Amino acid sequence: MRAYVPADEPAVVELLNLAAADLRALPWLMFDTEDFREKPLGFVSNRICQALVEASGIVVACVGSQVAGVASCWCSPEDHVALLQFVAVQPEFRRRGIGSALLDWCAYQARGRGCRELLVERWVDSRNRSLCALLTANGFRQHLRGQMNVTMCARLQPQRLEEPDLPRGCSVTTFSPGDEPEWVRLKNAIFGSHTTEEWFAGNYTSREDFLPEGWFFAVHRGRKVGIANVLLHAHPTEGPVAGSLEWVGASREVRGKGIGRALVAACMRRLYEWGLDDALLLTQYFREPAVKLYRSLGFRVAREHRMYGKKLV
Structure with missing residues (x-):
């Protein structure tokens, strides 16, 4: 594990694009985020210049000289909250504990800067089972479950x-x-x-x-x-x-x-x-009468837009 340096940009962008390709391989359900899109070279440096990512908050995991994983953590000590902006691991190095080590580093950095909670910045597609499992195994829990968006689908x-x-x-x-x-x-x-x-x-x-x-x-x-x-x-x-x-x-x-x-x-x-062939809609679980109505007309939950967070204290 080491700090990110500008020379890591090509390897990091490749990692982010591999993660995006995993999402794009799932059936398209609309309502997607930028996580699904291809990132150009310069994506990370541009985000840093725009103050959307902290260079000091990016950590890379290496196996030999190869960048095997990356994570980014944005800390807001005044709000006592940190954001996990992205985490990605090369496919050949998955299930070796690298993802957990990256999450541990982010939690350690956030805690050291006075943050009480580490939140995943964007919603997580519930069909991305490997990421959901990684987060859960490392102490992240779903929050605002009743208010999260849910994609429902009905066959016409x-x-x-x-x-x-x-x-x-x-x-x-x-x-x-x-x-x-x-x-x-x-x-x-x-x-x-x-x-x-x-x-x-x-x-x-x-x-x-x-x-x-x-x-x-x-x-x-x-x-x-x-x-x-x-x-x-x-x-x-x-x-x-x-x-x-x-x-x-x-x-x-x-x-x-x-x-x-x-x-x-x-x-x-x-x-x-x-x-x-299909009808889609976006709703939330707290709208119980609406969800009941949609289910009665053949709609089923196709994806949850999950929000994850981890208490640090």
Whole structure:
């Protein structure tokens, strides 16, 4: 184990790209972080120049003259918290204790600088079993589990698709020009947000790929009371297009009437009509009614976006 020096940059970038390749080998589920992307040579030095990584917080593990592993720890003594920014080990040197030694070094450095907790900086894909196992074996535990993001996936099989089943006086319609104020009003009322029409236009309606037929309203006795939409996502390279559900919700006064279920069913059917095989969505476990609804419509947890941390005192 030794301190990082600038000459280590090519070997460190290679390690980070090997780790990213492991993640990219998993089925694509969207909602990815920069951990999945290829890093160019100069990535580490640029991060150091931008004060996003501390050079003194990078440690490399060597076997002979070869860099076998690397880890980076960012300390914030005033907050008593340190961040594990990355850890990676060459495949041929895995399961030899190098990963554990790197984590021990990071914990030692953080503790020595007055930090009480070492947090993994970004969420960890639960399908990355080797990293999850390494963290768990070295005293890291999941935190904020109820609030972490969860990717759910449903197979779009025609025999399992439901027709929207709405109570009397309700219907489902699609977005039309001029509906922007109503969508913003409903989103803010349902989700407790402060969205503006300008935000809605900038993120959705002004985009070339905006498809109004994928945006739904639930209407009760002539008044819009619920929203849901589907989006298409292009794979970052040459892979398939994926479809996701977003902003599913109903006004408080009509909850429990099956409106949310009808909106989700409409979204799933639209994705199937567009030729997609699967529907994806992002939610959190604390949204228990929503998770229960999604499960009843065939969605299953495909990935947890886990947050890990380790107490140092």
